[in-house]
Amino acid sequence: MRSIGVVGAGTMGIGIAQCLAVAGHHAVVVDTDDAALARADTALRQAVRLALLLGRGDRAALTRAPESVEWTTDIAALHDAEFVIECVTEEPGLKTSVFRDLDRVCGAATALASCTSAIPIGRLAAATAHPERVLGLHIMNPAPLTGTVEVVRGAQTSAAALDLALAVVGEMGKDGIVVPDRPGFVINRVLMLSIVEAAAAVADGVSAATVDTLFEGCLGHATGPLRTADLIGLDNVADTLTVLRTELNDDRYTAPPVLTALVAAGQYGRKTGQGFHDYR
Numbered sequence: 001m002r003s004i005g006v007v008g009a010g011t012m013g014i015g016i017a018q019c020l021a022v023a024g025h026h027a028v029v030v031d032t033d034d035a036a037l038a039r040a041d042t043a044l045r046q047a048v049r050l051a052l053l054l055g056r057g058d059r060a061a062l063t064r065a066p067e068s069v070e071w072t073t074d075i076a077a078l079h080d081a082e083f084v085i086e087c088v089t090e091e092p093g094l095k096t097s098v099f100r101d102l103d104r105v106c107g108a109a110t111a112l113a114s115c116t117s118a119i120p121i122g123r124l125a126a127a128t129a130h131p132e133r134v135l136g137l138h139i140m141n142p143a144p145l146t147g148t149v150e151v152v153r154g155a156q157t158s159a160a161a162l163d164l165a166l167a168v169v170g171e172m173g174k175d176g177i178v179v180p181d182r183p184g185f186v187i188n189r190v191l192m193l194s195i196v197e198a199a200a201a202v203a204d205g206v207s208a209a210t211v212d213t214l215f216e217g218c219l220g221h222a223t224g225p226l227r228t229a230d231l232i233g234l235d236n237v238a239d240t241l242t243v244l245r246t247e248l249n250d251d252r253y254t255a256p257p258v259l260t261a262l263v264a265a266g267q268y269g270r271k272t273g274q275g276f277h278d279y280r
């Protein structure tokens with residue numbers, strides 16, 4: 001059993017904490033927002049109940065999982081974590097400050113991973129005194145159901161940090177694929193342009209259902225680009241596009257008006273009940 005920290009109790013923090021707890025680890029989840037922590041505890045218990053109901057996973061491991069997760073607003077609780085996965089909002093300045101705090105709080109041997117969708121790992125590593133312990137762990141949503149993880153090796157990431165990350169990914173029952181540190185890594189560099197173009201089709205009058213049904217039915221994708229965007233969270237998609245546009249200096253990564261209008265209206269996708277599709 002390892003003690004593993006998770007920073008950010010949102011969609012990804014909850015799913016990753018569940019994966020860690022089911023794998024037999026002690027997860028310490030930190031968020032600055034008390035209400036987010038309370039919601040996260042409830043959401044994790046609900047997800048575990050559903051998994052039990054559907055017979056998805058080991059019964060004993062699922063049953064004990066909620067008690068293996070500790071929820072706190074105090075980042076100092078991560079002082080003896082062996083590994084930390086940062087999952088806060090996709091804002092470069094915010095993530096940089098979290099890495100600065102983690103560098104101060106955690107022992108020098110603790111490996112620090114970011115679940116960022118697009119921010120270069122080198123940027124986050126530069127905020128620390130030990131850049132060799134920083135790497136990316138791009139786990140997809142919903143974390144308990146995805147089998148493969150992009151493991152991002154920064155220019156300075158040590159073999160020890162990478163090996164520990166791959167071991168933890170394996171313990172969660174997932175395969176890690178190591179990719180180089182470039183904005184958006186592999187998946188989001190490609191996926192975000194698909195979402196932009198799919199949104200452009202909607203602006204041209206094609207329904208979201210038509211776009212997604214074509215991708216699902218003709219190409220065999222499990223979810224079309226707009227349902228995928230709704231699952232990621234449209235606020236998160238907009239933030240990721242902003243990062244990619246800046247990092248790559250490429251205007252193709254501009255959030256289209258139909259997407260910014262949904263975000264402005266608070267329609268973030270699945271988590272709010274409405275996005276490109278209606279989930280209510």
Ligand SMILES: NC(=O)c1ccc[n+]([C@@H]2O[C@H](COP(=O)([O-])OP(=O)(O)OC[C@H]3O[C@@H](n4cnc5c(N)ncnc54)[C@H](O)[C@@H]3O)[C@@H](O)[C@H]2O)c1
Pocket residue numbers: 007008009010011012013030031032033036086087088089090091094098115116117118138139140141231232233236240
């Ligand atoms: N949602 C997805 O599909 C998905 C997939 C892969 C990666 N990601 C990435 O994972 C990260 C988190 O995404 P999410 O969808 O879980 O976001 P979210 O908005 O659901 O949750 C973010 C959480 O971070 C917390 N937070 C903000 N500042 C903090 C701080 N200083 N310390 C501690 N907690 C803080 C917020 O209170 C919130 O609970 C982002 O970088 C995102 O790009 C998301």
